Amino acid sequence: MLTWHMLAAAMLAGPAQPSPYRPPANPPDPVAQRDEMIALYDEICLRAFPDDKAAGDAVARHAATPLTDAQVHILLHEDPGVGWAVDGRTGRFNVTIEAPPFHACAVRTMTAGGFADFGPYRALADRYEAGGGYRAMNHMQFTRDNLEVGGGGEQRVTPDGGTESLLVILTTPTRPYRDRGDTAVEVRFTHQFALPGMQ
Numbered sequence: 001m002l003t004w005h006m007l008a009a010a011m012l013a014g015p016a017q018p019s020p021y022r023p024p025a026n027p028p029d030p031v032a033q034r035d036e037m038i039a040l041y042d043e044i045c046l047r048a049f050p051d052d053k054a055a056g057d058a059v060a061r062h063a064a065t066p067l068t069d070a071q072v073h074i075l076l077h078e079d080p081g082v083g084w085a086v087d088g089r090t091g092r093f094n095v096t097i098e099a100p101p102f103h104a105c106a107v108r109t110m111t112a113g114g115f116a117d118f119g120p121y122r123a124l125a126d127r128y129e130a131g132g133g134y135r136a137m138n139h140m141q142f143t144r145d146n147l148e149v150g151g152g153g154e155q156r157v158t159p160d161g162g163t164e165s166l167l168v169i170l171t172t173p174t175r176p177y178r179d180r181g182d183t184a185v186e187v188r189f190t191h192q193f194a195l196p197g198m199q
Contacts, residue, residue: 037187037189055105121168
């Protein structure tokens with residue numbers, strides 16, 4: 001059974017707010033940005049999470065700024081949770097922890113054009129998933145609110161009958177908005193636990 005609840009939370013901005021998808025004037029080196037994102041995800045969402053306190057402590061080590069309720073709402077919509085902004089070496093990373101029934105830790109960042117090579121992420125995910133009975137999830141692709149969302153990942157069934165998933169989600173504006181210059185790509189790494197029956 002597949003859990004794609006988190007994909008719906010990728011709707012960050014509709015046509016009234018295209019500016020988040022404007023490419024940065026001085027984009028960071030994409031390899032450095034990718035590697036910093038992977039390191040944050042590993043530390044906060046794989047090593048510390050699902051212990052919310054440990055994950056919060058890990059975020060705090062990066063002098064993170066708590067997101068306002070309104071900012072969290074933009075990222076998680078109606079789902080309960082908290083978030084922080086981490087001003088990293090290569091740019092801003094938003095970290096969110098969503099409360100059950102979909103208990104999830106995510107790190108996301110806006111990139112000039114995505115990452116050409118996800119190999120280092122794949123290596124990290126493979127290490128985490130080794131021997132855990134994970135299976136590849138079907139790729140999902142859909143359009144909503146003038147955003148194109150695509151995602152994939154791996155999932156296992158947990159002893160209580162729920163699921164644990166590692167997801168990679170990419171969001172970019174639809175063609176009319178890309179044609180006018182909104183060409184940035186949001187990349188998100190998510191570690192999610194779903195309660196039984198919530199797949």
